[in-house]
Amino acid sequence: MNSLGSDHEICEATGISGSFRTIQIHPTLRCNLLCKHCYSSSSPVFKTGLESERLLRFIQYAERKGFNAISLSGGEPLMYRELDKVVQFAKSLGMRTGMVSNGMLLGSEFAGKVLESVDIVAISIDGEPEWHDYMRGQKGAFQHTLRGIEILRNLHKPFGFIHTITSKSWESLIWLADFAVSQGARLLHLHPVENSGRASTEMSDYMLNDTIRYKIFILTEYLRNKYSCRLEIQLDLSHRDYIKENPEVVRFYNPDNSSLADRLEKSMNNIVVDEKGDIYPISYGISSKFRIGSIYQRSFEGMFERFLEEKGRYLDTLLSRTYDMIVHDESVDMVSWGEMIVEQSLQSSDLMTV
Amino acid sequence: MEDLKNFEDALMKRLTSSRLGKDDLKKVSSALVSLKKEGFKIDGVELKDLSSVILHTRGIFPPPGGWDFIRKQMDAGKLKRFEGFPLGLLQLEDVRYQFEFEF
Ligand code: SF4
Numbered sequence A: 001m002n003s004l005g006s007d008h009e010i011c012e013a014t015g016i017s018g019s020f021r022t023i024q025i026h027p028t029l030r031c032n033l034l035c036k037h038c039y040s041s042s043s044p045v046f047k048t049g050l051e052s053e054r055l056l057r058f059i060q061y062a063e064r065k066g067f068n069a070i071s072l073s074g075g076e077p078l079m080y081r082e083l084d085k086v087v088q089f090a091k092s093l094g095m096r097t098g099m100v101s102n103g104m105l106l107g108s109e110f111a112g113k114v115l116e117s118v119d120i121v122a123i124s125i126d127g128e129p130e131w132h133d134y135m136r137g138q139k140g141a142f143q144h145t146l147r148g149i150e151i152l153r154n155l156h157k158p159f160g161f162i163h164t165i166t167s168k169s170w171e172s173l174i175w176l177a178d179f180a181v182s183q184g185a186r187l188l189h190l191h192p193v194e195n196s197g198r199a200s201t202e203m204s205d206y207m208l209n210d211t212i213r214y215k216i217f218i219l220t221e222y223l224r225n226k227y228s229c230r231l232e233i234q235l236d237l238s239h240r241d242y243i244k245e246n247p248e249v250v251r252f253y254n255p256d257n258s259s260l261a262d263r264l265e266k267s268m269n270n271i272v273v274d275e276k277g278d279i280y281p282i283s284y285g286i287s288s289k290f291r292i293g294s295i296y297q298r299s300f301e302g303m304f305e306r307f308l309e310e311k312g313r314y315l316d317t318l319l320s321r322t323y324d325m326i327v328h329d330e331s332v333d334m335v336s337w338g339e340m341i342v343e344q345s346l347q348s349s350d351l352m353t354v
Numbered sequence B: 001m002e003d004l005k006n007f008e009d010a011l012m013k014r015l016t017s018s019r020l021g022k023d024d025l026k027k028v029s030s031a032l033v034s035l036k037k038e039g040f041k042i043d044g045v046e047l048k049d050l051s052s053v054i055l056h057t058r059g060i061f062p063p064p065g066g067w068d069f070i071r072k073q074m075d076a077g078k079l080k081r082f083e084g085f086p087l088g089l090l091q092l093e094d095v096r097y098q099f100e101f102e103f
Helices: A052-064 A083-092 A109-115 A129-136 A141-154 A169-183 A210-230 A240-245 A260-267 A303-328 A337-347 B002-016 B022-038 B066-075
Strands: A022-025 A069-072 A096-101 A120-124 A159-165 A187-192 A232-235 A270-273 A278-281 B041-049 B052-060 B079-086 B094-102
Touching: A022 A052, A052 A083, A052 A270, A069 A083, A083 A096, A083 A109, A120 A141, A120 A187, A129 A141, A141 A159, A159 A169, A169 A187, A169 A210, A169 B002, A187 A210, A210 A232, A210 B002, A210 B022, A210 B041, A240 A303, A240 B022, A260 A303, A278 A303, A303 A337, B002 B041, B022 B041, B022 B052, B022 B094, B066 B079
Parallel strands: A022 A069, A022 A270, A069 A096, A096 A120, A120 A159, A159 A187, A187 A232
Antiparallel strands: A270 A278, B041 B052, B052 B094, B079 B094
């Protein structure tokens, strides 16, 4: 899930500031774990990964089109055999490189090579050790991840934590933020559990209701100020009143002062390459109606321009519809707008005919 | 340190209390958003009892958003108490504010 437009202030001291146009890449769904909350249903049974030559070709093209960062997730990116090539290539182009990892494989020689070309690592932590191991389906997983964090610290590699908030884990947020600071993390990214992938069957009892969302919001506000510039806390939940005042959170632009071309360009600040090599705007899981292209196509020339010409206004409609839904539904204050965009794209069968 | 721990324990106790309903939380969240919108920085959230919350904030003097914002909240009957304390004798423009909202 992308993190653009969230309700937070960028703090220079955490070193996480900057303006990025990011390619989020899922090079494989192969993973050493089988987590209950996994939105991509990744697991050890997947064997394949993207052809690296094709991927590099696309990265080169996207870089020429103004994308200046890649973010790798999966699956576990360290199970993608050609990850080293990908990060080295992106670095050679001057791009910023990030990786989301469960942290358990960071001790290998291969990981060491990869880390040389990775700027920031986000380690997924589900909460206190017992809960973490339960969610990961593996006893001792937390301890294993701790060793990975130690490796990052020894390498002086900037890292953050990414946490999937559930109706149980929110009660440990104070612990989690303390733990993040004590471990030297610079970022704590809080992402509500999504009703997709394996989570839709395994986590149905742990989805967030409105009441818990308020509690998370209040706690996050408290923690943001407790840690101020020591820890950047990013919450993928926003208050409706805030979104009303700041439409760009959902629409990626302020509709009052931007042209259609400007709007569309902004909505393309984050693109996704999924495990099949298909390219989409905004977020993993968005409807295939919004497919931009594939890393396997022969030529990329004119790819983004064609997409915007053919589907740009539908994308604009999707974003404005999601925004309208949020601001007009007064029964729901706290919204996970990223998930709503994806849901809207899947549910609105009339989107391409409006 | 001990104070902080007690404060956090009390906050969590309040937040996990089944007597704290959705409506109360909705009001606290709205108050937080409106203060942030005006430019206040939220330092702490104190759920005093089930019908009131004290929001500890920081800001400039006069308050971000001006006195109008505070007057409006008072007129709407939501703001029960408002106080400002200068952070230091020489820094009168840097003020710690407390808002007590009643629901
Ligand atoms: S959540 Fe991450 S670590 Fe867990 S199975 Fe999915 S990809 Fe692997």
